[in-house]
Amino acid sequence: MEEKSLSDIGELGVIDRIRKLAETFSPNVVIGIGDDAAVVKMGKDLLLFSTDLLIEGIHFRRDYTPPELLGKKAVAVNVSDIAAMGGVPLYFTLSFAAPEELSLSFLDRFASGISASAEMYNLSLIGGDTSAGEKIVIDIAIIGKAEGAAPITRAGASPGELIFVSGNLGDSAVGLTLLEAGFRMSEKGGITSPTSLSKEEEGLAQTLLSAHLNPQPELTLGRLLAERRIPGAMLDISDGLARDIGNLCRASKVGARLYKNKIPLSEALIHFAKKLDRDATDLAISGGEDYRLLFTAPPEKLKEIEGLSRELKRDIIELGEIVESSSEIYIMDEDGREASFSGGYDHFGKK
Numbered sequence: 001m002e003e004k005s006l007s008d009i010g011e012l013g014v015i016d017r018i019r020k021l022a023e024t025f026s027p028n029v030v031i032g033i034g035d036d037a038a039v040v041k042m043g044k045d046l047l048l049f050s051t052d053l054l055i056e057g058i059h060f061r062r063d064y065t066p067p068e069l070l071g072k073k074a075v076a077v078n079v080s081d082i083a084a085m086g087g088v089p090l091y092f093t094l095s096f097a098a099p100e101e102l103s104l105s106f107l108d109r110f111a112s113g114i115s116a117s118a119e120m121y122n123l124s125l126i127g128g129d130t131s132a133g134e135k136i137v138i139d140i141a142i143i144g145k146a147e148g149a150a151p152i153t154r155a156g157a158s159p160g161e162l163i164f165v166s167g168n169l170g171d172s173a174v175g176l177t178l179l180e181a182g183f184r185m186s187e188k189g190g191i192t193s194p195t196s197l198s199k200e201e202e203g204l205a206q207t208l209l210s211a212h213l214n215p216q217p218e219l220t221l222g223r224l225l226a227e228r229r230i231p232g233a234m235l236d237i238s239d240g241l242a243r244d245i246g247n248l249c250r251a252s253k254v255g256a257r258l259y260k261n262k263i264p265l266s267e268a269l270i271h272f273a274k275k276l277d278r279d280a281t282d283l284a285i286s287g288g289e290d291y292r293l294l295f296t297a298p299p300e301k302l303k304e305i306e307g308l309s310r311e312l313k314r315d316i317i318e319l320g321e322i323v324e325s326s327s328e329i330y331i332m333d334e335d336g337r338e339a340s341f342s343g344g345y346d347h348f349g350k351k
């Protein structure tokens with residue numbers, strides 16, 4: 001019999017196996033493996049830890065990624081995991097491998113992106129590691145703190161709570177499709193494309209390419225949600241709505257019902273999905289890397305959530321509810337029928 005490999009068990013299976021064989025416990029570990037960030041007690045403080053890898057050829061391609069934006073994104077995706085706990089990011093380390101022929105200008109532009117993000121989120125770079133490698137590999141590890149509020153985990157959702165998302169979904173996935181089709185965006189946002197675009201289309205393409213190349217973590221929203229104790233559970237959508245609502249449900253031992261017609265789609269997504277002959281809602285359900293916050297809250301909090309949405313001048317969209325029955329996820333179409341539900345990104349899943 002052939003020996004089994006990672007693809008037989010998928011990404012979750014891999015993490016679970018490592019966890020079973022290697023997880024260690026200390027009474028100061030409040031939350032270990034399984035959430036957006038780990039939570040560790042240090043004296044009176046609760047520290048948050050998270051790390052995220054970006055690998056050339058898997059997470060990005062050098063030909064379509066301006067180095068400044070690569071630096072910004074490497075920091076942003078880590079900040080997003082701290083935001084998902086409702087915390088404040090403080091310090092980070094940067095580990096970096098690259099082929100020796102990589103130009104110094106690439107390195108400088110990458111480092112200036114790191115620096116711009118660090119300044120934006122008030123973060124300090126405090127160390128890292130460097131190596132030669134066949135491809136560019138970036139690993140940032142971030143330390144944050146829960147300030148004035150307990151961290152929000154993935155595990156606190158209860159039946160009857162509503163499900164909210166902090167903005168349009170799927171833009172990043174379509175942005176990636178456009179990059180693969182030859183669209184390009186400069187670090188300043190200038191768009192070039194293989195075919196000519198109207199001014200309006202150029203603006204729409206910029207929305208999608210920015211979503212993929214320059215994601216904006218929802219730090220303020222995450223913090224305010226935690227401070228006001230609004231969410232039952234929360235995470236950031238990195239692997240796609242389908243997979244991440246699954247992660248939330250599994251952690252909370254509940255199910256979910258989502259309404260297909262409530263899933264927020266940008267005008268840009270609708271326009272380009274049509275051009276690409278793809279189903280816009282499917283892209284929003286299965287596409288990853290939007291870095292929106294997905295959270296649950298009891299219906300009594302609806303007014304407070306609407307207030308927060310006005311205060312921050314941003315949309316917070318209700319798209320379903322938490323139900324009993326662990327890990328069952330339904331998605332309802334306009335006629336109230338259950339629609340099929342699939343997708344999301346699995347690093348080791350069978351392609």
Ligand code: ADP
Nearest residue numbers: 015018032033034035036037038052081238239
């Ligand atoms: P996110 O999408 O929020 O970055 P992941 O899906 O990457 O989270 O990881 C899920 C959980 O599994 C996290 O708590 C993460 O710290 C943990 N994890 C992932 N890979 C490993 C690993 N190789 N060893 C230990 N824990 C891991």
Ligand code: MG
Nearest residue numbers: 036081236238
């Ligand atoms: Mg996360």
